[in-house]
Amino acid sequence: MASKRWKSVQHRVEYVCLRGFLIFIWLVSLKTTLMVGDWLGWFIFSVLRIRRKVVMDNLSSSFPEKSKKELLGIAKRAYQNFAKTTFEYMRFPILDKETVSSLVHIENPEHFDEILRIGKGGVLVAGHFGNWELMGAALALMDYPMSFLVGEQHNKLVDDMMNHYRELMTIRIIHMGMAVRGVIKALRNNGFVALLSDQDAGREGVFVDFLGRKSSVHQGPAVFALKTGAPILYGSAIRLPNGRHRVESHILTFDHLKGLTPENIREVTQAYTHLLEEAVRAHPDHWFWMHRRWKTRPPETS
Numbered sequence: 001m002a003s004k005r006w007k008s009v010q011h012r013v014e015y016v017c018l019r020g021f022l023i024f025i026w027l028v029s030l031k032t033t034l035m036v037g038d039w040l041g042w043f044i045f046s047v048l049r050i051r052r053k054v055v056m057d058n059l060s061s062s063f064p065e066k067s068k069k070e071l072l073g074i075a076k077r078a079y080q081n082f083a084k085t086t087f088e089y090m091r092f093p094i095l096d097k098e099t100v101s102s103l104v105h106i107e108n109p110e111h112f113d114e115i116l117r118i119g120k121g122g123v124l125v126a127g128h129f130g131n132w133e134l135m136g137a138a139l140a141l142m143d144y145p146m147s148f149l150v151g152e153q154h155n156k157l158v159d160d161m162m163n164h165y166r167e168l169m170t171i172r173i174i175h176m177g178m179a180v181r182g183v184i185k186a187l188r189n190n191g192f193v194a195l196l197s198d199q200d201a202g203r204e205g206v207f208v209d210f211l212g213r214k215s216s217v218h219q220g221p222a223v224f225a226l227k228t229g230a231p232i233l234y235g236s237a238i239r240l241p242n243g244r245h246r247v248e249s250h251i252l253t254f255d256h257l258k259g260l261t262p263e264n265i266r267e268v269t270q271a272y273t274h275l276l277e278e279a280v281r282a283h284p285d286h287w288f289w290m291h292r293r294w295k296t297r298p299p300e301t302s
Contacts, residue, residue: 011154011155011156011157011158012157014155014157014158015155015157015158015161018158018161021090022090025087025090025091026090026091026093026094030088030091030243031243033084033087033088033091034084034087034088034243036083036087037080037083037084037085037086037087038080038083038084040080040083041076041077041078041079041080041081041082041083041084042076042079042080044079044083045075045076045079045080046076050290051290052075054289054290054291054292055075055078055079055289055290056071056072056075058289058293058294059071059074059075059284059289061211061212061213061294062211062212062280062284063284074284074285075289077285078284078285078286078287078288078289078290080285081130081239081285081286082288082290084131084239085130085131085132085133085134088131088133088134089131089133089134089165090165092133092137092165092166092168092169093165093168095137095169097141100134100137100138100141100169101138101141101142102244103134103138103243103244103245104134104135104137104138104237104244104245104246104247105244105245105246105247106138106139106142106247106249107246107247107248107249108248108249109142111233111249111250111251112139112142112144112192112233112249114251115192115230115231115233115251116144116190118231119190120187120190120228120229120230120231121186121187121188121189121190121191121192121193121228121230122187122191122192122193122230122231122232122233123187123192123193123195123221123224123225123230123231123232123233124136124139124146124192124193124194124195124232124233124234124235125194125195125197125221125232125233125234125235125272126194126195126196126197126234126235126236127196127197127198127236127276127279127280127287127288128196128198128199128287128288128291129198129236129237129276129279129280129283129286129287129288130236130237130238130239130245130283130286131237131239131245132194132196132237133166134237134245135235135236135237135245135247136148136166136169136171136194137166137169137171138245138247139192139247140169140170140171141169141170144192145172145186145189145190145191145192146170146171146172146191146192146194147171147172147173147174147182147183147186147191147192147193147194148166148171148172148173148174148193148194149174149176149179149182149183149193149194149195149220150162150163150166150173150174150175150176151176152175152176172186172191174186174193179220183220183224184224184227184228187224187228187230188228192233193224195218195220195221197217197218197220197221197269197272197273198217198273198276198287198288198293199218199291199293200215200216200291200292200293200294200295200296201216201217201218201219201296202216202296203216203296204218204219205217205218205219205296206219206222206262206265206266206269207266207298208266208269208270208273209270209273209274210273210276210277210293211277211280211281213294214297214298215273215293215294216296216298217269217273219265219269221268221269221272222264222265222266222268222269223260223265225254225268226254226257226259226260226264226265226268227260229255231251231252231253231254232251232252232253232254232268232271232272233249233250233251233252234249234250234252234272234275234276235247235248235249236248236249236275236276236279236286238283238286239283239286248279250275252268252271252272252275254267254268254271
């Protein structure tokens, strides 16, 4: 009981500190915000060294051809990009539709229009790559019906705040506990459901090739696409030097696959994972290397 009370106090302190920092983020310019993000990313990587070994191990295994100096540069920029992405997300309450539109360029809006024309909704698959939150916000504010499938943060106060910020961008929230029912309903209403599908899925995942290794990937996007006939739309947000973002997308259809067989699930999963790999290889400093992505190994190698 005492432990539970202490955890509650800890969460409240975290929330109050975060709210205080938010006021600073809201008062300064975007340029200053990004400069602070660059500094904080450098500080966490170079001084605090949080998860630095995990990051360097992941990078060296994924890019054996690169020198240590190159890998260190990618790692540092990855921390900086993640800090900037977090700060940009914190600015959601002070952004309007015009500001978001000026920050994000959707390279192929016809892809999204085509999915609406088909009428089965779209499974928008993304990774922890670039500013995925801003990508979703920009699409939602362009009047594409957008839902996010989200997990629950340990700190309920922070979790509620994060979802409130998404709702300010007209994004609907589907909680993990209601995943199947919520996703199916959104797709049947010809909406887009965004899922992040690039973290280790444990023994329940399907193993496909990613950055030269067999990787456990969540089956959800493939199952939803095969079950409903909805196309998969893979999207990536590329950070540009001027502080803007370019969204690239690819439509994947699987009309030739019939049924929820393991083989079909693997084919769908491999298809969009391949697109994620292409994005990561082109912009390695955009991805979230801090995650223990290859923690789960295939049964034959355990």
